[in-house]
Amino acid sequence: MNSGGQYVLKQLVLILIVVILCLIFLAIGLILGYAAFGDGKNAFAILSPSKWSAIIAKFTGQ
Numbered sequence: 001m002n003s004g005g006q007y008v009l010k011q012l013v014l015i016l017i018v019v020i021l022c023l024i025f026l027a028i029g030l031i032l033g034y035a036a037f038g039d040g041k042n043a044f045a046i047l048s049p050s051k052w053s054a055i056i057a058k059f060t061g062q
């Protein structure tokens with residue numbers, strides 16, 4: 001019974017690692033895309049909440 005619990009725990013840790021890596025690569029892609037195709041002044045500006053609220057406002061029409 002203990003080996004079954006260890007298997008589930010290993011699988012959950014693997015899923016958590018994959019999710020974290022996906023988020024890291026998403027952030028890197030956003031930074032590179034914003035710097036290359038966007039205004040290019042501050043690449044890390046795309047990660048700020050104010051930038052995302054402006055982007056969402058454009059799509060929702062608010």
